[in-house]
Amino acid sequence: MKIFYLCSQKLNALMEGEHNLARLIREGNLRYLPHLSLDCVIFGFHEGQLKVLLLKMKHKSDWSLPGGFVAHTETLEQAADRVLNERTGLSGIFLKQFHVFSDLSRSDIPQTLSELRRDGIEAKVGDWLAQRYISVGFYALVSFSKVVPRADMLSDACEWRDLSDVGKLILDHNQILGKALETMRLQLNYQPIGYNLLPPSFTMPELQRLYEAILGKKLDRRNFQRRMLGFGILRRLPERKAGGAHKAPYLYEFDHEAYKRALLEGLHGGW
Amino acid sequence: MKIFYLCSQKLNALMEGEHNLARLIREGNLRYLPHLSLDCVIFGFHEGQLKVLLLKMKHKSDWSLPGGFVAHTETLEQAADRVLNERTGLSGIFLKQFHVFSDLSRSDIPQTLSELRRDGIEAKVGDWLAQRYISVGFYALVSFSKVVPRADMLSDACEWRDLSDVGKLILDHNQILGKALETMRLQLNYQPIGYNLLPPSFTMPELQRLYEAILGKKLDRRNFQRRMLGFGILRRLPERKAGGAHKAPYLYEFDHEAYKRALLEGLHGGW
DNA sequence: AATCATTGTGTCAATTTGACACAATAGTAC
DNA sequence: GTACTATTGTGTCAAATTGACACAATGATT
Numbered sequence: 001m002k003i004f005y006l007c008s009q010k011l012n013a014l015m016e017g018e019h020n021l022a023r024l025i026r027e028g029n030l031r032y033l034p035h036l037s038l039d040c041v042i043f044g045f046h047e048g049q050l051k052v053l054l055l056k057m058k059h060k061s062d063w064s065l066p067g068g069f070v071a072h073t074e075t076l077e078q079a080a081d082r083v084l085n086e087r088t089g090l091s092g093i094f095l096k097q098f099h100v101f102s103d104l105s106r107s108d109i110p111q112t113l114s115e116l117r118r119d120g121i122e123a124k125v126g127d128w129l130a131q132r133y134i135s136v137g138f139y140a141l142v143s144f145s146k147v148v149p150r151a152d153m154l155s156d157a158c159e160w161r162d163l164s165d166v167g168k169l170i171l172d173h174n175q176i177l178g179k180a181l182e183t184m185r186l187q188l189n190y191q192p193i194g195y196n197l198l199p200p201s202f203t204m205p206e207l208q209r210l211y212e213a214i215l216g217k218k219l220d221r222r223n224f225q226r227r228m229l230g231f232g233i234l235r236r237l238p239e240r241k242a243g244g245a246h247k248a249p250y251l252y253e254f255d256h257e258a259y260k261r262a263l264l265e266g267l268h269g270g271w
Numbered sequence: 272m273k274i275f276y277l278c279s280q281k282l283n284a285l286m287e288g289e290h291n292l293a294r295l296i297r298e299g300n301l302r303y304l305p306h307l308s309l310d311c312v313i314f315g316f317h318e319g320q321l322k323v324l325l326l327k328m329k330h331k332s333d334w335s336l337p338g339g340f341v342a343h344t345e346t347l348e349q350a351a352d353r354v355l356n357e358r359t360g361l362s363g364i365f366l367k368q369f370h371v372f373s374d375l376s377r378s379d380i381p382q383t384l385s386e387l388r389r390d391g392i393e394a395k396v397g398d399w400l401a402q403r404y405i406s407v408g409f410y411a412l413v414s415f416s417k418v419v420p421r422a423d424m425l426s427d428a429c430e431w432r433d434l435s436d437v438g439k440l441i442l443d444h445n446q447i448l449g450k451a452l453e454t455m456r457l458q459l460n461y462q463p464i465g466y467n468l469l470p471p472s473f474t475m476p477e478l479q480r481l482y483e484a485i486l487g488k489k490l491d492r493r494n495f496q497r498r499m500l501g502f503g504i505l506r507r508l509p510e511r512k513a514g515g516a517h518k519a520p521y522l523y524e525f526d527h528e529a530y531k532r533a534l535l536e537g538l539h540g541g542w
Numbered sequence: 543a544a545t546c547a548t549t550g551t552g553t554c555a556a557t558t559t560g561a562c563a564c565a566a567t568a569g570t571a572c
Numbered sequence: 573g574t575a576c577t578a579t580t581g582t583g584t585c586a587a588a589t590t591g592a593c594a595c596a597a598t599g600a601t602t
Contacts, residue, residue, distance in 0.1 A: 035304045036405065072403065076373040097371055100407055102347040132343065134307065136371055188542060190460065205549080215542055222551080223591065230589095246548040247598035271459060271486055476580080493582080494560065501558095517579040518567040 020153040022121045028128035032069035037135045038076060039067040039173065040083050040095075041180035044144035045197045049162050050213040052177065053087060053149060056157035057170065059118065064170045065177065066158070067135070080138040087158055088147040094196050095140045098183040099176075106172045107132045139180040141197045163213075185215060190266040192233050195254050203241050203249040204228070231267055233258045291424040293392045299399035303340035308406045309347060310338040310444065311354050311366075312451035315415035316468045320433050321484040323448065324358060324420060327428035328441060330389065335441040336448065337429070338406070351409040358429055359418040365467050366411045369454040370447075377443045378403045410451040412468045434484075456486060461537040463504050466525050474512050474520040475499070502538055504529045 042053040054063040068083040070076055076097065085091040112130050116123045123130050149158040161167075166177065187193065194202075194210055208224045228234060235255050240248035313324040325334040339354040341347055347368065356362040383401050387394045394401050420429040432438075437448065458464065465473075465481055479495045499505060506526050511519035 033306045035307065075375060076371055100347055100368055100371060104346060134347065186461065190457065245600055249549055516569050520580055
């Protein structure tokens with residue numbers, strides 16, 4: 001039990017030495033729950049495109065989703081929030097767990113070992129990292145412009161990628177991404193979306209392009225507006241958006257109270 | 272790694288001795304992933320009432336949801352299916368993971384230890400069971416009449432309970448049950464339900480009472496029928512149900528092909 | 543001033559939904 | 573057997589929602 005209560009800062013310092021990876025493997029079990037990881041699908045929206053934040057792993061050609069482990073003193077949600085914060089600088093963002101991935105084939109232990117050895121790190125089966133992992137998938141919707149992508153000690157790049165240009169990811173991360181997208185599309189049917197994805201005020205066409213990007217299909221401009229306004233979660237501002245090359249559209253903002261209520265109660269309910 | 276490949280039958284035998292619980296605590300880590308459990312909310316339907324299968328834990332006044340652990344060689348889904356099978360005798364049933372529960376307060380280790388000691392079992396912090404658990408919630412919909420409830424080695428009763436008469440459950444199991452119900456209600460909006468909950472053939476009023484039990488509210492008889500038939504997943508049989516005290520209703524069965532398609536593609540889709 | 547892409551606001555028919563009426567049927571009471 | 577009752581099968585109809593589309597207004601560009 002003692003290990004649960006080890007000073008968090010001390011462990012932090014522990015992890016920040018020269019041989020970060022080697023230390024994680026030796027001492028990860030002091031801080032984190034074994035066999036359990038989480039992966040975050042972080043969506044952003046920019047120039048009409050839905051984006052995903054990806055990491056380029058050291059010494060690997062494939063990219064991966066940002067992920068992490070769950071400390072003995074954290075809930076899953078806290079751990080996911082921490083991971084999100086470490087990669088983006090943001091915190092307190094809408095973050096939703098959507099599936100747990102537990103296939104036996106998702107942890108390729110022999111390959112992990114050989115990769116570690118290539119890095120000159122001693123590790124044997126059952127060591128931290130060289131074990132089976134069960135991963136909880138989270139997805140987040142964040143404001144593209146507020147994010148400052150940051151790589152971690154296991155990766156040497158952290159970048160936005162167009163959803164249509166993701167390519168092959170490590171392990172089952174393509175599957176995780178697919179499931180996140182599927183879940184979000186379903187969610188769109190009974191929950192509002194966009195609060196963290198768009199700037200504080202936005203135009204109706206901008207909101208529509210977001211929905212189109214998520215759904216992957218075109219929507220009718222006028223019917224979209226009628227429906228969105230019908231939800232009663234938008235407030236039209238007196239100003240119009242200036243600078244565009246055409247007729248200036250109105251600006252809208254979310255009615256936070258109504259938005260939160262819609263998140264809890266759903267939008268139309270079905271039955 | 273060796274432990275992963277230990278003959279499963281051997282371990283089975285290991286667990287079936289006199290001091291099952293003591294052995295589980297000593298040797299559970301050989302078979303199962305540490306810190307990870309799962310809980311199943313098993314719904315049934317009988318006499319117009321939605322039921323949940325509950326276990327009465329030994330030496331405890333509170334009841335609990337059937338749960339279990341994940342073997343090193345199992346996926347979560349396989350483990351959940353096994354748990355369901357052990358309590359009901361059924362297998363291959365629709366089983367859906369709906370949330371992971373990871374609050375720090377959900378594992379009361381001091382209390383677990385004192386309960387074990389009351390049973391005359393030696394255990395210390397960090398031992399199997401006397402550790403933090405993160406639990407994956409699954410829910411299942413099963414045919415009430417096909418189930419033969421069976422207690423396990425940690426419990427001395429396994430019974431159906433009316434959803435309205437569940438009472439206080441151990442730990443956060445009331446919360447888990449609530450979340451399962453909430454998830455199932457949402458699911459009702461875009462997926463068919465009832466295949467495993469009802470007998471092979473059933474009447475429209477029976478199906479309606481199932482929906483009413485899940486949603487917790489009355490529905491209009493005629494609109495319900497119109498909508499259900501509109502989904503195109505039902506086939507009306509030539510026979511009618513005899514024996515009732517009133518006009519004999521038609522019998523229906525699910526069109527398995529259409530049902531599966533509806534499960535995958537959703538019922539109306541929203542956008 | 544004409545052009546052009548884009549936005550604001552409707553309209554209208556088709557479809558879906560919600561509320562309700564009425565006839566048919568199978569037991570029950572007499 | 574006949575009346576009664578509760579329940580089922582089938583529709584109807586108005587209201588609300590949805591999908592498809594038209595037209596005027598605006599703001600930069602030429």
